[in-house]
Amino acid sequence: MRHNHTILIYQFGRKPMVIDESLLAYILQISRKMAEMRRLSPVLNYALKEAINLVGAERGYVVLVSDDGSLDFRVKLDSSGQDIEHPEDQISRSILQEVVSTGEPLVLRNAMQNERFGQADSVVVLGLRSIMAVPLISRGDTIGAIYVENRAIRNRFSQDDAVPLVVFANQAAVAIENAALNDELEARVQARTRQLEQATQRLEESWHEAVESNRVRTVWLSQIAHDLRAPLGIASGALSLLNEGVLGSINAEQREWVEKSLQSVLHAATLTEDIFDLSRLEEGQIRLHMEPVNTERFLNGVYELAQGLPWAEGVQLSLEIANSLPWATFDAVRIQQVLFNLLANAQKFTRQGSVVIRAEQQPEPDLIHISVSDTGKGIPPDRIETLFKRFRQVDDSASRHEGAGLGLAICRELVTMHHGKIWVNSEPGTGSTFTFSLPTNLPPTPMVTG
Ligand SMILES: Nc1ncnc2c1ncn2[C@@H]1O[C@H](COP(=O)(O)OP(=O)(O)OP(=O)(O)O)[C@@H](O)[C@H]1O
Ligand SMILES: [Mg+2]
Missing domain, CATH: 3.30.565.10 (Histidine kinase-like ATPase, C-terminal domain)
Known part of the structure; x- marks a missing residue:
């Protein structure tokens, strides 16, 4: 025998709601699952699927209120879980607007006959009959709404059906807000990571450029030093021979000039040798004999x-x-x-x-x-x-x-x-x-x- 207890749910500043115990247990089970999901999109999808299932609707939508107050159609599904095309043309905006601005749930048993919404274009054109829309309220703010409907069937939803959906929406709102915050955080981390990657890339590029220009300079220097070695060798050799008198005797004044020239050439040769050495060191061309x-x-x-x-x-x-x-x-x-x-x-x-x-x-x-x-x-x-x-x-x-x-x-x-x-x-x-x-x-x- 099945015991069908009912439970009273008290909400601050509102009428208490009566809900079947097993239904509440089921909603809590879904809520726990939602709380475990960390990203917004899966949470929204799951929440809507369960909402449609909970009240036996044909279709459903989740809208979120954007920063500028406009309604953002985030998920739209039919009862088989398929995506609905052109959601904005398929839904009664006036109903949604009402729910979001009042923060109160709305149940329309026969929308076409309803005095307030029966004239709304969407209701007439789409032949909307049974509609239920509940706000998503998190920490006192209406962050969006869940909207479910049946087109053909009149009197599909009763006021009682709203209770589980409202209870469910309260749970969903918290999960949605958490996931949205998590997404935002993730997006910020990703943006920072991207910035960091770009900065690193720029740094790497300039480093490569610097290395390349340094390499070009080194090669160039090494080439010049190399080309100077031979003529300087010839000049210093010839000056040494002149100085030593091997090529014939020279007078004191000539010797003085030869010696000065020899000093200069030897100095230039040392310098050339240093440049050559350093270039080869930088190019890694010098091997040590350990x-x-x-x-x-x-x-x-x-x-x-x-x-x-x-x-x-x-x-x-x-x-x-x-x-x-x-x-x-x-x-x-x-x-x-x-x-x-x-x-x-x-x-x-x-x-x-x-x-x-x-x-x-x-x-x-x-x-x-x-x-x-x-x-x-x-x-x-x-x-x-x-x-x-x-x-x-x-x-x-x-x-x-x-x-x-x-x-x-x-x-x-x-x-x-x-x-x-x-x-x-x-x-x-x-x-x-x-x-x-x-x-x-x-x-x-x-x-x-x-
Ligand atoms: N012992 C020292 N006392 C004072 N200053 C020094 C001393 N050693 C180096 N320096 C300074 O460091 C500079 C660089 O020295 P480095 O040996 O690299 O070049 P250099 O002696 O000027 O030229 P090179 O060694 O190529 O002939 C010198 O020009 C000098 O200003
Ligand atoms: Mg020196």
Whole structure:
């Protein structure tokens, strides 16, 4: 035997509604399902299908109130769940408008005979008879309406049928509003993501452009440097021969000019060599020859050679090895090149005091620091950041000194290739210390056999 209990539903400020218990249980079941759906479109579709089913209607519509107050036909279905074409021509707007503006449900048993809506064009033209429309109210606002109808049948809906639909619509409204908020949030996230993607793309494009123009410049420089090498070699060779008297004796005045020319040509050749080196480093064309090196002996060798640099009268050069150094695997030719660039700078910018080559095993295993300190003019703090970029000198063009600004850029490339770092501590007027780190446990270059 089936117990048919009825339940009273109290709504704030409204008449209580009476509803069958099993029907309420069914509505709650649908509501739970709606609440689980997160996107608006499926919620609307599901809600309408269930609404049509609940009251046995032929067709149904869900409209939502847009921000500007107009009605947005979001879903329109017939009883078999098919989409209805041209929904706006098929529905009585005046009825919908009434429900949305009053927030009250409306049941028309025979719309064509109704004194208020019987004259509405849509009602007449479409032969609308049984219509029921209930508002979707969420948090006190009417956000839309559910509208169901039967065309042929008169008296299809009774006032009682409105109760389950109203109860259902109250549940649906909350689910719809949540889903709409969720959609909006999703749309915002998507818009932000799109903006971010566009920004990233623009960044990537400009990065590619920069890389490309840098590459073009590097190739161009390398080409020029390469082409200059041979004529400079010929010129310096010929000048050396003249200078040594191999091509016949020359007088004192001629010798003076030959020597000056030779100095200039050698300077140009060094510069060319640096440009060539840096370009090839940047293009990744220079390979290191990594071999185990007795670090202390290596540094002593560098120190001996460095004594031959044209140091100023009052400058004292020394080597300090803090504790005994391990052997390390590196490219001795290239690390010597780094040290000579640092020493050449120290020589160039120090008139008085001392220049110290210092090497120290670090507390971290497999790492040594090698530095060149001077008591020279020092570097202003704001110039330190750009120092290691090519063609950068601390002084502006008015007081430029000899040199292209390539030495430190070459140092940085070479040290980085050894997985080390290079940095400077300096105080204007007091001096500078350029230090680089060198891992000692790098693998040696494999021997080519066969
Ligand atoms: N020991 C130092 N003391 C003071 N300033 C320095 C020192 N070393 C480098 N600098 C500053 O950093 C700039 C860049 O040095 P870098 O070795 O790259 O170029 P350069 O010596 O000018 O030219 P190049 O090395 O190509 O002949 C120098 O021009 C100088 O202004
Ligand atoms: Mg230099």
